Amino acid sequence: MDLDSQLPHILQKRVIAHIEDDVFYIHNRRRYPHCDEFVACSSPEEIADCLKAMVTQGGGVQQVVLTSMIYIARLMDRGRVDLSLESFENSMRPILEARKTNTTARRLYQRVAEDLSRHPQMLNRHDIVPFVTEKVSAIEDEFDRIYDHMSDLGADLISDGDGVFTTCFAEHTFILSLLKARNSGKDVTAWVPETRPYLQGAHLSAPSLVQSGIDTTLMSDAMAAHYIVEGKINRYMSAVDTLCMDGSAVNKVGTLNNAIICRHFSLPFHVFSVSPDRTKKTLEDIEMEERDPEELFVFENRRITAEGVKGVYPAFDKIPRSLITGIITPKGLYAPDQIMDIFDLEDD
Amino acid sequence: MDLDSQLPHILQKRVIAHIEDDVFYIHNRRRYPHCDEFVACSSPEEIADCLKAMVTQGGGVQQVVLTSMIYIARLMDRGRVDLSLESFENSMRPILEARKTNTTARRLYQRVAEDLSRHPQMLNRHDIVPFVTEKVSAIEDEFDRIYDHMSDLGADLISDGDGVFTTCFAEHTFILSLLKARNSGKDVTAWVPETRPYLQGAHLSAPSLVQSGIDTTLMSDAMAAHYIVEGKINRYMSAVDTLCMDGSAVNKVGTLNNAIICRHFSLPFHVFSVSPDRTKKTLEDIEMEERDPEELFVFENRRITAEGVKGVYPAFDKIPRSLITGIITPKGLYAPDQIMDIFDLEDD
Numbered sequence: 001m002d003l004d005s006q007l008p009h010i011l012q013k014r015v016i017a018h019i020e021d022d023v024f025y026i027h028n029r030r031r032y033p034h035c036d037e038f039v040a041c042s043s044p045e046e047i048a049d050c051l052k053a054m055v056t057q058g059g060g061v062q063q064v065v066l067t068s069m070i071y072i073a074r075l076m077d078r079g080r081v082d083l084s085l086e087s088f089e090n091s092m093r094p095i096l097e098a099r100k101t102n103t104t105a106r107r108l109y110q111r112v113a114e115d116l117s118r119h120p121q122m123l124n125r126h127d128i129v130p131f132v133t134e135k136v137s138a139i140e141d142e143f144d145r146i147y148d149h150m151s152d153l154g155a156d157l158i159s160d161g162d163g164v165f166t167t168c169f170a171e172h173t174f175i176l177s178l179l180k181a182r183n184s185g186k187d188v189t190a191w192v193p194e195t196r197p198y199l200q201g202a203h204l205s206a207p208s209l210v211q212s213g214i215d216t217t218l219m220s221d222a223m224a225a226h227y228i229v230e231g232k233i234n235r236y237m238s239a240v241d242t243l244c245m246d247g248s249a250v251n252k253v254g255t256l257n258n259a260i261i262c263r264h265f266s267l268p269f270h271v272f273s274v275s276p277d278r279t280k281k282t283l284e285d286i287e288m289e290e291r292d293p294e295e296l297f298v299f300e301n302r303r304i305t306a307e308g309v310k311g312v313y314p315a316f317d318k319i320p321r322s323l324i325t326g327i328i329t330p331k332g333l334y335a336p337d338q339i340m341d342i343f344d345l346e347d348d
Numbered sequence: 349m350d351l352d353s354q355l356p357h358i359l360q361k362r363v364i365a366h367i368e369d370d371v372f373y374i375h376n377r378r379r380y381p382h383c384d385e386f387v388a389c390s391s392p393e394e395i396a397d398c399l400k401a402m403v404t405q406g407g408g409v410q411q412v413v414l415t416s417m418i419y420i421a422r423l424m425d426r427g428r429v430d431l432s433l434e435s436f437e438n439s440m441r442p443i444l445e446a447r448k449t450n451t452t453a454r455r456l457y458q459r460v461a462e463d464l465s466r467h468p469q470m471l472n473r474h475d476i477v478p479f480v481t482e483k484v485s486a487i488e489d490e491f492d493r494i495y496d497h498m499s500d501l502g503a504d505l506i507s508d509g510d511g512v513f514t515t516c517f518a519e520h521t522f523i524l525s526l527l528k529a530r531n532s533g534k535d536v537t538a539w540v541p542e543t544r545p546y547l548q549g550a551h552l553s554a555p556s557l558v559q560s561g562i563d564t565t566l567m568s569d570a571m572a573a574h575y576i577v578e579g580k581i582n583r584y585m586s587a588v589d590t591l592c593m594d595g596s597a598v599n600k601v602g603t604l605n606n607a608i609i610c611r612h613f614s615l616p617f618h619v620f621s622v623s624p625d626r627t628k629k630t631l632e633d634i635e636m637e638e639r640d641p642e643e644l645f646v647f648e649n650r651r652i653t654a655e656g657v658k659g660v661y662p663a664f665d666k667i668p669r670s671l672i673t674g675i676i677t678p679k680g681l682y683a684p685d686q687i688m689d690i691f692d693l694e695d696d
Contacts, residue, residue, distance in 0.1 A: 196568040207654035220544040221570040222602025254570030306555035
């Protein structure tokens with residue numbers, strides 16, 4: 001199956017990242033919907049720089065990592081990268097290390113790298129591109145099935161008349177859940193915080209939801225409680241960047257504020273995760289990214305505050321499992337304290 | 349006493365509003381600190397339009413209303429407004445009705461109008477300007493004493509090492525409290541949410557605090573919980589736009605989010621109010637202002653989202669008294685349920 005036909009423009013795989021004439025193109029989420037354009041990259045380092053600058057982010061990083069593996073295979077085929085596993089790893093390293101908190105993409109890379117190490121005979125000009133392309137394509141298909149199943153579970157949670165709020169850009173699982181709920185006849189509205197400083201809510205979530213035919217309202221990051229009191233919002237759903245084995249999670253800064261507000265009003269707070277990171281037992285194991293506060297200070301080349309003011313931009317929040325109602329995974333919907341048992345160490 | 353010398357630039361009375369050659373000048377808070385400029389008004393309607401557009405806001409509205417009374421008196425002196433109480437009221441009406449939720453300025457106007465009705469002999473060209481000017485000047489002096497006293501109480505609440513967060517621009521009482529705490533040798537830091545859509549935190553609070561020598565960090569509206577968990581923030585303080593007789597309050601949208609977060613972490617949530625509005629028994633009596641969502645959609649002249657997305661901009665939040673730790677008033681620091689008794693109906 002290919003989910004792309006059901007997805008809004010910016011979530012389609014070849015929009016997020018594609019290769020054309022040996023140039024790697026990344027869709028520029030930072031300027032969308034104002035501009036609909038790509039950033040061209042000519043080396044793994046340039047791809048990594050785009051990820052650091054958040055040209056794409058969230059699940060976009062995963063698609064860039066997958067497409068980058070095909071790109072590196074092509075460079076090997078052209079003789080620009082040595083035909084060895086070590087060179088493959090060295091080329092991928094800057095891309096994998098560009099953003100450190102979400103580890104999903106790194107784990108997908110490890111699967112392909114392990115396949116390559118088991119089949120070293122494929123490391124030749126004739127086979128490397130088809131081999132990597134087939135592995136990546138299989139992962140893309142697997143994720144389409146996973147997203148399709150998880151959004152069935154998400155749609156089931158939504159009741160007729162629900163107002164759902166979120167944080168940042170929750171992408172496939174979130175948008176498909178709302179779409180399927182609406183297609184099954186439920187009246188559902190989306191309430192999107194703009195998500196400063198990069199405005200992923202305004203730039204990405206709200207336009208994608210509207211393209212999917214969902215009644216969507218943009219609000220500032222400070223308005224959720226206001227509309228919960230008014231009865232407009234009664235549920236929270238978001239993907240998370242990392243799920244720990246103990247059922248706690250890491251997601252875009254602002255998610256903790258929203259989780260606390262849900263708890264205060266006894267609203268359900270559900271998150272989507274394709275799998276926990278088995279190397280992260282608890283939130284203590286997470287490496288948290290601190291971004292440059294200049295990104296908060298400057299908007300559209302205009303400085304918003306005076307010299308002498310300090311700034312902060314933590315990329316992510318840690319969400320204790322006590323604030324999470326349920327976690328939607330490819331294996332089903334679970335309470336946080338079930339994650340360890342369901343995703344045991346033997347199983348993948 | 350005149351507090352102005354202790355206050356940052358934008359809180360000084362003649363900066364907020366002044367009259368020069370029959371033109372009424374309002375300091376443009378919307379463009380500060382990027383530009384430090386005034387908007388010139390030539391009629392009560394133009395002054396009202398500035399208030400509606402939030403050229404100044406919060407306590408700035410109060411100073412504009414006070415200075416407007418002198419302006420109208422001058423128009424009476426010039427023969428441009430009839431020398432009658434009815435004309436005085438008609439001229440002031442658009443200014444008083446420009447923003448409906450904060451009623452403090454309206455109550456100050458009523459005090460001067462009542463003085464005028466008790467002294468109708470002052471409604472003549474010779475006496476009207478000195479009479480109104482003296483009344484306004486007495487109110488300004490009274491507020492200087494009130495702010496000085498309330499900020500003594502605020503400073504007493506702050507402990508050495510406190511990180512204080514706020515909402516929007518809490519002006520005199522908040523800034524003087526932090527300043528006095530620091531001057532008494534306490535180490536105090538301010539954590540300022542930028543306060544979208546108008547960025548009063550970034551434009552007004554943070555620069556004013558830095559001018560006052562306070563260690564100040566700007567954050568997005570979604571980051572408070574993050575820094576509470578990190579132990580950087582341990583207390584909330586803000587002025588409120590309206591205090592009800594039952595001890596509940598109305599303040600800038602986002603204040604309810606912050607109050608809930610404080611409650612979750614058991615942090616003190618203190619507010620400043622010069623007096624309750626005796627016509628507002630509970631939050632049910634408050635007329636809430638809804639602003640044009642276009643103000644959310646356009647950020648520094650750039651449209652931030654796609655066509656088809658709906659928007660909201662409620663100007664204020666209602667804060668139930670259960671979330672308020674204490675209220676700092678000119679009469680002292682009180683629990684919300686003490687307000688009714690302390691400000692009884694006989695007393696002013």
